Amino acid sequence: MGMSEVKRVAFVTGASRGIGRAVAERLAREGRHVVLVSRTAGPLNDLRASIEAAGGSASTVCCDVGDSAALTDAIAETARTLGRLDILVNNAGITRDGLMLRMSDEDFDEVIRVNLRSAFIACRAAARPMMSNRWGRIVNISSISGRIGRAAQVNYCAAKSGLIGMTKAIAKEFATKGITANVVAPGFIETDMTADLPEAIKEEARNITPMRRFGQVREIAAAVAYFASEDAGFVTGEVLAVAGGMGM
Ligand code: NDP
Numbered sequence: 338m339g340m341s342e343v344k345r346v347a348f349v350t351g352a353s354r355g356i357g358r359a360v361a362e363r364l365a366r367e368g369r370h371v372v373l374v375s376r377t378a379g380p381l382n383d384l385r386a387s388i389e390a391a392g393g394s395a396s397t398v399c400c401d402v403g404d405s406a407a408l409t410d411a412i413a414e415t416a417r418t419l420g421r422l423d424i425l426v427n428n429a430g431i432t433r434d435g436l437m438l439r440m441s442d443e444d445f446d447e448v449i450r451v452n453l454r455s456a457f458i459a460c461r462a463a464a465r466p467m468m469s470n471r472w473g474r475i476v477n478i479s480s481i482s483g484r485i486g487r488a489a490q491v492n493y494c495a496a497k498s499g500l501i502g503m504t505k506a507i508a509k510e511f512a513t514k515g516i517t518a519n520v521v522a523p524g525f526i527e528t529d530m531t532a533d534l535p536e537a538i539k540e541e542a543r544n545i546t547p548m549r550r551f552g553q554v555r556e557i558a559a560a561v562a563y564f565a566s567e568d569a570g571f572v573t574g575e576v577l578a579v580a581g582g583m584g585m
Contacts, residue, residue, distance in 0.1 A: 344394075346419045347565065348372045348412060348463065350402050350455070351429030353380035355528035356478065359554035360426055360561045365393035367562060369424065372415050374398045402429045402455035403447075409462045416466035423470065424565045425463040427456035427500075428478040432530065434489045445492045452496035453503070460507055464516065473516035474565045477504045478557075481524045481580040497522075501576055508574030517573040519564040524580025526552045547582030 347364045351357035353375035361371045365388045373381045373395055381397040388395040396419075400411045416422040430452045433444035456477050467473025482490055483497025500520060507518040525531055525542040531551065534542070543549050560579045563569055578584055 343421075343423075345369045345423040346372065346415065346421050347424035347426065348374065348415055348422060348459070349426040349428060350374045350459065352384065353377055355530060356523065356526060356554050356557045357426070357428040358384060359558040360428060361395070362388065363555070363558035363562050364424065364426075364565065365395055366391070367566075368393075369565075370394045370396070370419065372396050372398055372419075374400055374402070374411065375429065376401050402459070403450045405454070405458045408455060408458050412459060412462035412466075416463075421470060422463050422466040423472060424474045424476070425459055425467075426476045426478070426561055426565070427459055429455060430478065430496075430530075432490070432493050434493065436489050437491045440491060445495075448492035449496050449499075452493065453499045456500055457503060460503075460518070464511065467516050468511075468514050471515035473511070473514075474569070475504070475507060475516065475518040476561050476564045477518070477520050478561075479504075479520045479522045479576070481522050481578055481584045484522060484576075484578070485584045504576075505574045512573060515570075517564070517569065519569075519573060520576040521557060521560045521564065522576055522578045522580065522584075523557050524552055524578070524583040526554060526557060528554060545583060546580065547585070550581060552579060552581060 347369045349361045352361040352373035365371045378399050385395045398411045400407050477500045479500045480497040482494050504518045504520045
């Protein structure tokens with residue numbers, strides 16, 4: 338089998354809905370086997386069925402990415418059972434917004450654990466199987482907030498900004514090993530995460546976005562698919578904002 342015919346395996350966290358789901362669907366459409374990861378089995382099984390119905394291939398893993406041992410095991414098990422791990426998309430994320438003066442240590446730590454530490458754990462675990470094929474694509478989902486800051490999100494901005502620095506460090510460590518690491522930084526995207534924002538905040542979000550609209554999950558998936566592609570092999574340590582011009 339030539340390299341172009343290899344069925345690449347992609348591990349996508351936070352695949353049960355929103356951006357992660359769109360990423361998983363897109364990578365599956367491109368012929369990758371997609372490992373769907375989140376804490377809830379129901380939506381993962383539904384997504385797997387729908388990917389398979391469309392002729393794609395997927396499997397599911399129920400795992401809290403905040404649990405370092407569980408996440409490490411899930412990645413090792415994926416590489417063992419599927420024989421390879423080529424693409425890692427660290428997308429799972431949460432918010433615990435609040436003004437800094439009232440933010441608890443717990444709300445700070447939890448956001449760092451789920452949004453930042455999990456990506457470190459996953460990259461560390463995935464690097465071995467990627468190195469053994471001398472091919473890997475790491476894509477970390479940050480946020481435009483990690484670049485420009487946002488009031489009431491010191492925890493989230495710290496995590497998302499941290500992802501950018503971490504990704505660049507990984508990109509340098511693995512640059513000669515065939516493994517790239519890049520960041521997609523979405524602006525305001527229509528998902529569950531933004532659905533419950535008060536209308537006044539949504540209005541403000543549109544106003545600070547030059548394109549005056551929210552982005553769609555498929556627009557983020559397209560950027561992830563590029564970084565994950567064969568074509569992007571000379572691109573590493575980059576941050577691509579998909580944000581309607583916000584933060585340019
Ligand atoms: P959603 O809230 O719609 O989905 C979050 C996903 O993450 C779900 O699949 C959820 O699955 C999973 N998840 C959350 N916590 C954990 C955990 N501890 N372990 C495993 N999975 C977990 O979010 P979005 O799709 O909007 O966001 C996806 C990513 O994009 C996040 O990192 C977010 O910060 C980022 N982003 C989003 C923006 C937006 O405007 N929507 C803007 C900028 C960045 P489950 O609950 O089943 O575990």
